[in-house]
Amino acid sequence: MKILVPVKRVIDYNVKVRVKGDGTGVDLANVKMSMNPFDEVALEEAIRLKEAEQADEVIAVSIGVQKAQETLRTALALGADRGILVVAADDVHNDIEPLAVARILKAIVDEEQPNLVLAGKQAIDNDMNATGQMLAALLGWSQATFASELSVKDEHAVVTREVDGGLQTIRVKLPTIVTVDLRLNEPRYASLPNIIKAKRKPLEERTAADMNIDVDPRLEILSTTEPATRTAGIRVNSVDELVEKLKETGAL
Secondary structure, three states: EEEEEEEEEEEOOOOOOEEEEEEEEEEEOOOEEOHHHHHHHHHHHHHHHHHHOOEEEEEEEEOOOOOHHHHHHHHHHHHOEEEEEEOOOOOOOOOHHHHHHHHHHHHHHHHHHHOOOEOOOOOOOOOOOOHHHHHHHHHEEEEEEEEEEEEEEOOOEEEEEEEEOOEEEEEEOEEEEEOOOOOOOOOOOOOHHHHHHHHOOOOOEEEEEOOOOOOOOOOOOOOOOOOOOOOOOOOOOOHHHHHHHHHHHOOO
């Protein structure tokens, strides 16, 4: 079985995001970038399936700027067998929209013919939560989203997914798309020997133009603002006073 794992380069989740002074977007100057945490979980699950001898090859794919090569090298150090970088933007501030990403991934899937695509359910920079679903639609494959448990057996994947009412377990036929939640596993750290080995693993590079895929944005960001600052609270002396204050603020 061959597994394809898309990995995205995003601002590290430990970094406090700053908005540009003119409100045109997020300031990325001298900001630490890393692999999207949801994609880390997807990659870890793919590696575990390979370690359990349920998969023969794990391919990591990243779409974006040239610097995404660093994210792919991390994926290779963690255990992916090879990487594919699709350069689709020159400016780090240009985020490739989910439909364009899904079309690029479809072209790669058509070429590589994986049995399973494991992806993070969303990226922490735009929170779109759409690429996996769009890819499944373009391929005509089954899909299972928000996975918190996954097992593969007899040409099927059994997925426990998180829904509003609790948990739902479904069985989908391979090939399939599975988007994962953070509770699926705990990603490993790359060891120094594996980081060195990753430099010798194959990393193929191509461009969206070479694949004849249009990545021009269909959405326009009008402005970006920081969340409103939290105001100071007040102290009340009784329940009656609390109720009155809640009525005054419209919270009750």
